[in-house]
Structure formats: structure tokens, C-alpha cells
Amino acid sequence: MYDVIVVGTGFGGMTASALLAKKGYRTLSIEAASELGGCAGKFERQSFRFQAGATLGMGFEEGGVFSQLFHELDISPPPVHLLDTIMDVHFSERTIRYYQQKERWFDEIARQFPKDSAAIVRFFEEMFSLADAMLSFVYKRPIVPPKTIKQLFQAMQKADSKLISATPFLFQSIAKRLQHYGIRDETFIAFLNGQLVDSVQTTIERCPALLGAVALSIFHRGAFYVEGGLANVVHALAERYKQLGGEQRMREKVVSIRKQRHWLVTTNRKQTYEAKHVVFNGSLHSIFSILDDSIKRIFSIREEKEKKRPAWGAFTIYIGADDDLQTDSLYHQFIVNQTKPMSEGNQFLLSASAPFDRQMAPIGKRSITISTHTEPLHWWDRHAYDEQKKMLTEQILQRVNKTFPLTNIHVQLVGTPVTFSRFTHRAFGKVGGYIPNGVFSLLSTYSPQTNVEGLWLCGDTVFPGAGSLGCALSGWIVADGISASK
Ligand SMILES: Cc1cc2nc3c(=O)[nH]c(=O)nc-3n(C[C@H](O)[C@H](O)[C@H](O)COP(=O)(O)OP(=O)(O)OC[C@H]3O[C@@H](n4cnc5c(N)ncnc54)[C@H](O)[C@@H]3O)c2cc1C
Known part of the structure; x- marks a missing residue:
């Protein structure tokens, strides 16, 4: 039997796993995907590495969350570079340089x-x-x-x-x-x-x-480029976790969480693992299909209410191209029409790998991730899917080409909420936590500690919220909570 099973290796789950292993808990980390990191994961095509979602690092400054976390785990963070320009923000008429x-x-x-x-x-x-x-x-x-x-x-x-x-x-x-x-x-x-x-x-x-x-x-406290991508931070945590004796199963999806005397976690490989605590790092949107009815009945987060809370999806374009970007800034936000909503390609972020970063692209080439917010539920109509994907891709690339004509593209791939749902196992491809719905939204935050004894949550759908830093903190809060509940 394990002390703790952590479901998922996003920033939240991997932080919780590493800290719990450091505290001496017998821990099992289970990941459905073949890659670590979820929304901050990576994948490789030809000679390029692409960041699936998250690209911009924070919290590596002195006293920052990741500096503290790596210190706590007695390891060094992967090489990071403090950015002088956080990003260039391109409007139709001018560009604002957002300095750090x-x-x-x-x-x-x-x-x-x-x-x-x-x-x-x-x-x-x-x-x-x-x-x-x-x-x-x-x-x-x-x-x-x-x-x-x-x-x-x-x-x-x-x-x-x-x-x-x-x-x-x-x-x-x-x-x-x-x-x-x-x-x-x-x-x-x-x-x-x-x-x-x-x-x-x-x-x-x-x-x-x-x-x-x-x-x-x-x-302004610190914006960072992480060499090899943000996934390298998750990999450093996973490596330390294993050094500390933590066990990890990849490509194994948890299909049921139930409780008898202890927690029983069953996977699609028909394995059932037993533990005193379960930490769920998938998004809350996805927990209800896994939780046993007897737990759902007493779980204070109601499925119907959770489903109604709005969340974004992500539309992404991954490009491996010759280095034609005539700019010293690595991050570029585009606001096409400033009077229109900041989604569906009207606002998007282009993140380029650093010219020196050989983990991301060969010499003279760049790996680029472009992402925009999109309504996730619009992507599940099979008939409209291909056309919608084509139109949004063209719309975004047209705008990019006005500023950065990319002449020699070697790889081009597109991700939609359907892709995110498949690779990060988040229901409907909802990402980035919840959309705040007004000034009282801080009051509707979910706690990492649930009302069900031994069931914990971490990741961007619980306090303190989205982003690599917020998710790592949620994992840390869970590790603190479990050790305090001894
Ligand atoms: C396009 C995009 C751009 C972003 N840009 C940035 C950025 O620049 N900087 C930044 O800090 N943040 C950024 N974010 C936000 C950040 O990526 C996320 O908030 C954070 O990575 C989410 O981490 P998480 O802990 O919630 O776990 P997730 O990333 O959701 O990972 C959860 C993991 O759990 C696994 N899992 C789920 N269910 C199961 C199951 N049943 N069994 C086994 N495994 C399971 C999944 O496969 C996944 O690997 C971005 C997000 C997106 C989508």
C-alpha cells in the first residue's frame, strides 16, 4: 500500500509528488500520457521540440516560488534566462515593448x-x-x-x-x-x-x-525563458522524485477512484493501487467521470454547478522554421483589433525558442508556439471542425506574416481543444482554470483540501489558480496538508 497516489504529472502533481517523496511518503505518481507536464508538456517532431502550451516562466527570481521549491528539494533548477523584454505587444498601428x-x-x-x-x-x-x-x-x-x-x-x-x-x-x-x-x-x-x-x-x-x-x-518580479522549455522544470522535479524513491507509471490512465478502508485507484491497465491519500491533478472538469458515486454523493463540489463554470480552450499552432524573426524579443503578443474580444485569433501569443537553444531547434532554426483563447465547446462538432481549424490557422498566420514573414517552414501542426482533451485528459479541452466572472469570483475558489478525508486536489482549477507558479503552489499546499494530517 502507498501513503499517497498522485494522479497526473502537471506542475501541481509533480510538485506534490516530489515534496511528498522528500518528506518520506511512499508515493506513486500515475500519468495517462506518454509525456510529463500536461499543459506545460512538450513534444518532438523532426529536429524540433515544441512547447505544448505554457512557454513563459516566472517565479525563478530569488525568493520566487520555483527558487524556493528547488531549494527545498536540494536541486538546481534547469538553466533559465531573465528576460529584459517580457514581450512585444503588436497592435495594428504600433508596437509596445513590455519591459521587465x-x-x-x-x-x-x-x-x-x-x-x-x-x-x-x-x-x-x-x-x-x-x-x-x-x-x-x-x-x-x-x-x-x-x-x-x-x-x-x-x-x-x-x-x-x-x-x-x-x-x-x-x-x-x-x-x-x-x-x-x-x-x-x-x-x-x-x-x-x-x-x-x-x-x-x-x-x-x-x-x-x-x-x-x-x-x-x-x-516585473521576474519573467524567464527556460532553456529547453518549461517542461524541463517538470522533468527536473520528476528526476528528483525518482531519486527520492518515488514510483512513477506512465501511459496509465486512472479510470476509477473509490474508497473502502483505504483509497482504491484503478487504471485502464486493470491495475488497482491502494493508498491512504489520493491527490488528483487532473482538472476538476474531469474528476466526476472517475469518482465513484458514493464519493460524488458526499463531495462538496457539485458536478452540475462545476459544469456551468466557464473556462477557455486553447487553439495552438506549432511551427518549426528557419530563423527569419528579425527581433531580439522571444515573446510577441498580437492584438489584431483592439475593440474586439481578446480571443479566437484576435489576440494571440507567439513564443519563439531562443536562437541559442539547441534543445528546441537546430542552429539557424526556431521552434514557435502560437496560442489563442477559444470557446472549447465549439470544437466538438465533427462537421465544422476541419473548416474551423483551417480558417483560424489562416487568420492567425496572415497576421503573423505581416510582422514576421516566415519563408521556410519545416514543420507546422495545429492543436485544438480536441487535441488538448486527448493529450492532457481535460474534459472538453478546457484549460487555464476558471474564467473569473466578476469581483466576487475570488470567493468561489476551490480548496486543494476537499471535504472528503484523504482526497486532495491540485492544479489550475483550485487555489491559487492557473499558471505554472500557481499550480506548483497548489501541489505544495497539498504536500503541506498531507504531512499536517499525519
Ligand atoms: C496554451 C496555453 C499557454 C499557457 N501559457 C502559460 C505560460 O506561458 N506560463 C505559465 O506559467 N502558464 C501557462 N499556461 C498555464 C499552465 O500551463 C497551466 O495552468 C498548468 O500547466 C496546469 O498544470 P496542472 O497542474 O493544472 O496540470 P495539467 O497541465 O492539467 O496536467 C495534468 C496531468 O494529469 C494527467 N491526467 C489527467 N487525468 C488523468 C487520469 N485520469 N489518469 C492519469 N493521468 C491523468 C494529464 O495527462 C496531465 O498530464 C498556459 C496554458 C495553456 C493551455
């Missing part, structure tokens, strides 16, 4: 928005200080929302005076803060919408100020 260093970013604001620059800088200063308050709390890994009086008390102990002074902002939106500063510049607002959709899945009206503050600040 605050001072350089404020100079760019003065250049791009001379009329509003003082107000915009004050707005960013406020975002940075709200993010400090939020992150100093979240980095202490509270169990949120608390399930017991003890957890409530522990969470309160972790809240410092900075967080308390941020409470007036709790139920305000980013739009409200912009109003406060009298900022109305449409291009600046489109810039914010692009950034917010990319990191927290929503735009200024529906984005809680505290969440938006973290999204608009996190890269």
Missing part, C-alpha cells in the same frame, strides 16, 4: 501614452503594492478557502498588515481602479485586456483588482 524592469517599463509608458503616463504609472504602483500584499500571503501557502476553524485561524495568522490594508480592494475590479485614476486610453486598456486574458483569463471589467494586480506585477 519597472523603470524601463515606466519610460515606455511615458513614450507610448504621454498624456496619461502619470496616471498609468500611479495605477501600476498601486498594482505592485497590492500584488506584494497578495503574494506575501499566498507564498505562505494557506489552505484557502479554509475548511475548519483551525485552517481559518492558520490563514488569519498568515495574513499580515499589508494584506489587511488591501481589503478595501477585495470587491473592486480593475476597471474600477482605472476609473479611479481617470485612465481611458483605448490602446492602454486593450493592452491590459490582452495581459489579463493571457494570465487570468478575463478582462478589466470582470477581473478582481487583487487578482489583476498579481497578473500585472508577476513578470
Whole structure:
């Protein structure tokens, strides 16, 4: 019997597995896919490596989540490079260079928005200080929302005076803060919408100020290019996990989770494993098809309610091409029409491998991942699928070619929510956690500790939310929780 079974090797699951193995728990990690990393995984075609979803690293600065995590596990992170330019944001008429260093970013604001620059800088200063308050709390890994009086008390102990002074902002939106500063510049607002959709899945009206503050600040703490791709971080965790005695089964899909005296986890290979705790790192969208009815009956997260919570899908294009990109920036966001929604190819992110990165592409070539948000449920009509895929691909590549004419393409592949569902086992290909639906959305967060004893959740559908950093923290919270429940 195992102490813990961790289902899934995304950022959440692999973090939990490695930390639990370090704490001496007999741990089994089970992954349905042939690759580690889920949405932050990789795949290879010809001589190129492609990042399936996540490309932009964060949390590797001193004191950042990954620096702390690798220190905790006594290993070094894979080589990462601090970016000077987080990304270039291309509008139809101009390009804004989003600098990592605050001072350089404020100079760019003065250049791009001379009329509003003082107000915009004050707005960013406020975002940075709200993010400090939020992150100093979240980095202490509270169990949120608390399930017991003890957890409530522990969470309160972790809240410092900075967080308390941020409470007036709790139920305000980013739009409200912009109003406060009298900022109305449409291009600046489109810039914010692009950034917010990319990191927290929503735009200024529906984005809680505290969440938006973290999204608009996190890269100014450190934005990183990870050599060989973000999947290398997951691989480093997996390697350490195995060194510490952790067991791993790949290409084995969990098809049922039930409980008798202990937890019983059955896979498609007709294996049943027994454990005291189960950590589910698949998305919550997918748990209901696996949980036994007796657990579903007492599970506080209701299937019908969860299904109604909106989430995005991802449409991706992977290109292996000659290095024609005449730019020193590795990340490029395109906002085609700033008055239209930031999805379905109207806003997309192009991430290119660094010219020196031999793990990603041969000399003189680049591996490119392009991704846009899409409505996942629109991709399940078989008749419309091919046409929809063709049109969106053409639309995106047309815009890319205006800025970066790619002459010699060696590999081109496309991913849709159907592809993501197949390779990451997320129902309907829903990715990136939930879309915040307004200022109260922080209150509807799900906790990594469920109400069912011994059943834990980690990944982007639970606190603290999406992104490699948030998911790693959720895995860490689970590892803390399991060791505290001894
Ligand atoms: C297109 C795109 C771009 C993104 N860009 C960035 C970025 O630049 N930077 C960033 O930090 N984040 C980014 N993100 C977000 C980030 O990738 C995710 O939030 C994060 O990787 C999700 O991790 P997770 O722990 O939730 O697990 P997931 O990635 O969902 O992985 C879960 C794993 O569990 C496995 N699994 C599921 N069910 C089962 C089962 N029944 N049995 C066995 N195994 C199972 C899956 O196969 C999968 O490997 C992006 C996401 C997408 C989709």
C-alpha cells in the first residue's frame, strides 16, 4: 500500500509528488500520457521540440516560488534566462515593448501614452503594492478557502498588515481602479485586456483588482525563458522524485477512484493501487467521470454547478522554421483589433525558442508556439471542425506574416481543444482554470483540501489558480496538508 497516489504529472502533481517523496511518503505518481507536464508538456517532431502550451516562466527570481521549491528539494533548477523584454505587444498601428524592469517599463509608458503616463504609472504602483500584499500571503501557502476553524485561524495568522490594508480592494475590479485614476486610453486598456486574458483569463471589467494586480506585477518580479522549455522544470522535479524513491507509471490512465478502508485507484491497465491519500491533478472538469458515486454523493463540489463554470480552450499552432524573426524579443503578443474580444485569433501569443537553444531547434532554426483563447465547446462538432481549424490557422498566420514573414517552414501542426482533451485528459479541452466572472469570483475558489478525508486536489482549477507558479503552489499546499494530517 502507498501513503499517497498522485494522479497526473502537471506542475501541481509533480510538485506534490516530489515534496511528498522528500518528506518520506511512499508515493506513486500515475500519468495517462506518454509525456510529463500536461499543459506545460512538450513534444518532438523532426529536429524540433515544441512547447505544448505554457512557454513563459516566472517565479525563478530569488525568493520566487520555483527558487524556493528547488531549494527545498536540494536541486538546481534547469538553466533559465531573465528576460529584459517580457514581450512585444503588436497592435495594428504600433508596437509596445513590455519591459521587465519597472523603470524601463515606466519610460515606455511615458513614450507610448504621454498624456496619461502619470496616471498609468500611479495605477501600476498601486498594482505592485497590492500584488506584494497578495503574494506575501499566498507564498505562505494557506489552505484557502479554509475548511475548519483551525485552517481559518492558520490563514488569519498568515495574513499580515499589508494584506489587511488591501481589503478595501477585495470587491473592486480593475476597471474600477482605472476609473479611479481617470485612465481611458483605448490602446492602454486593450493592452491590459490582452495581459489579463493571457494570465487570468478575463478582462478589466470582470477581473478582481487583487487578482489583476498579481497578473500585472508577476513578470516585473521576474519573467524567464527556460532553456529547453518549461517542461524541463517538470522533468527536473520528476528526476528528483525518482531519486527520492518515488514510483512513477506512465501511459496509465486512472479510470476509477473509490474508497473502502483505504483509497482504491484503478487504471485502464486493470491495475488497482491502494493508498491512504489520493491527490488528483487532473482538472476538476474531469474528476466526476472517475469518482465513484458514493464519493460524488458526499463531495462538496457539485458536478452540475462545476459544469456551468466557464473556462477557455486553447487553439495552438506549432511551427518549426528557419530563423527569419528579425527581433531580439522571444515573446510577441498580437492584438489584431483592439475593440474586439481578446480571443479566437484576435489576440494571440507567439513564443519563439531562443536562437541559442539547441534543445528546441537546430542552429539557424526556431521552434514557435502560437496560442489563442477559444470557446472549447465549439470544437466538438465533427462537421465544422476541419473548416474551423483551417480558417483560424489562416487568420492567425496572415497576421503573423505581416510582422514576421516566415519563408521556410519545416514543420507546422495545429492543436485544438480536441487535441488538448486527448493529450492532457481535460474534459472538453478546457484549460487555464476558471474564467473569473466578476469581483466576487475570488470567493468561489476551490480548496486543494476537499471535504472528503484523504482526497486532495491540485492544479489550475483550485487555489491559487492557473499558471505554472500557481499550480506548483497548489501541489505544495497539498504536500503541506498531507504531512499536517499525519
Ligand atoms: C496554451 C496555453 C499557454 C499557457 N501559457 C502559460 C505560460 O506561458 N506560463 C505559465 O506559467 N502558464 C501557462 N499556461 C498555464 C499552465 O500551463 C497551466 O495552468 C498548468 O500547466 C496546469 O498544470 P496542472 O497542474 O493544472 O496540470 P495539467 O497541465 O492539467 O496536467 C495534468 C496531468 O494529469 C494527467 N491526467 C489527467 N487525468 C488523468 C487520469 N485520469 N489518469 C492519469 N493521468 C491523468 C494529464 O495527462 C496531465 O498530464 C498556459 C496554458 C495553456 C493551455
